[in-house]
Amino acid sequence: DAKTTQPNSMESNEEEPVHLPCNHSTISGTDYIHWYRQLPSQGPEYVIHGLTSNVNNRMASLAIAEDRKSSTLILHRATLRDAAVYYCILIRADSWGKLQFGAGTQVVVTP
Amino acid sequence: NAGVMQNPRHLVRRRGQEARLRCSPMKGHSHVYWYRQLPEEGLKFMVYLQKENIIDESGMPKERFSAEFPKEGPSILRIQQVVRGDSAAYFCASSRTGGTTDTQYFGPGTRLTVL
Numbered sequence: 155d156a157k158t159t160q161p162n163s164m165e166s167n168e169e170e171p172v173h174l175p176c177n178h179s180t181i182s183g184t185d186y187i188h189w190y191r192q193l194p195s196q197g198p199e200y201v202i203h204g205l206t207s208n209v210n211n212r213m214a215s216l217a218i219a220e221d222r223k224s225s226t227l228i229l230h231r232a233t234l235r236d237a238a239v240y241y242c243i244l245i246r247a248d249s250w251g252k253l254q255f256g257a258g259t260q261v262v263v264t265p
Numbered sequence: 266n267a268g269v270m271q272n273p274r275h276l277v278r279r280r281g282q283e284a285r286l287r288c289s290p291m292k293g294h295s296h297v298y299w300y301r302q303l304p305e306e307g308l309k310f311m312v313y314l315q316k317e318n319i320i321d322e323s324g325m326p327k328e329r330f331s332a333e334f335p336k337e338g339p340s341i342l343r344i345q346q347v348v349r350g351d352s353a354a355y356f357c358a359s360s361r362t363g364g365t366t367d368t369q370y371f372g373p374g375t376r377l378t379v380l
Contacts, residue, residue: 186365197269197356197371198308241308250363252298252321255308 156180158242163260172229174259176242179223184247187218189227191238192258198241201227229261237263267292269359269372270339277378278347286342286375290359297340298369299332302354314340315363347379 159177166172178187189201202209202216204225209216215228229236239258245251270289278284290297299311301324313321314334325332329347334340344351354376358369 190369192308197358197374198369199371200368203366245365247365249365250296250313250320251360251365251367251369252310252313253300253308253358253369254310255300257307 156182156185156244158244158256160240160242160256160259162257163262165262165264166229166232168234168263168265169231172232172236172261172263174227174229174240174242174261175224176227177224178242178244181222181244182246183222185244186247187216187222187225188243188245188253189214189216189240190243190253190255191240193235193238198253198255201240232261232263234263234265237261269357269370271355271357271372271375273375274373275376275378277380279380280348281346284344284347284351284377284379286344286355286357286377288340288342288357288359288372290340290357291370294359294361294370296360296363296367297334298358298360299340299342300356300358302356302374304353308356311342313363320363344377347377349379352377352379 188203190198192198204216217226241258300308311324312332329345354374356374358371360367
């Protein structure tokens with residue numbers, strides 16, 4: 155399975171955008187890029203996913219590099235509630251969706 | 266529409282006892298996944314089940330752990346003869362189709378403490 159690399163932590167001020175990078179240089183053509191986050195003492199929560207094109211939803215945007223070897227999750231205006239561990243996960247198209255969590259990025263939001 | 270339900274939320278067991286963790290998936294979801302989060306560690310996949318079938322148990326410890334998802338009722342993760350190393354948060358997730366692009370919805374977890 156292709157691996158992902160994320161920074162251990164990132165800090166942002168409230169109301170500022172947050173750009174969370176994820177490197178996946180060994181991604182295959184059929185791997186989907188998924189993002190989940192885990193707030194303190196809670197179960198993980200789906201954020202967004204994509205294959206090749208950039209994606210937007212009410213929570214965030216996902217920017218995927220043209221060669222798909224990296225992607226960036228964008229939180230447009232960080233709130234205190236966005237403080238969480240964010241996980242970038244690759245899922246093969248022919249799989250049934252097993253999530254393999256790495257260490258993720260701890261996002262700290264400062265008021 | 267209620268989310269994924271897990272109970273109990275907290276479970277304390279003494280070494281050697283059995284632990285039963287229950288997971289009720291979201292309405293209309295027939296795919297259930299169990300994950301474990303050991304203290305200060307990441308989430309690890311344990312098992313994937315569809316109704317009455319275990320599809321992938323590659324993350325389950327070989328001994329003492331079992332899972333089921335009967336035709337009626339919740340999915341159960343059972344740990345026999347618990348040891349201190351089983352202390353962890355156990356999360357279940359459900360999805361509608363089990364497909365690559367299908368969202369997994371997680372429950373709040375069961376925090377197991379083994380004394």
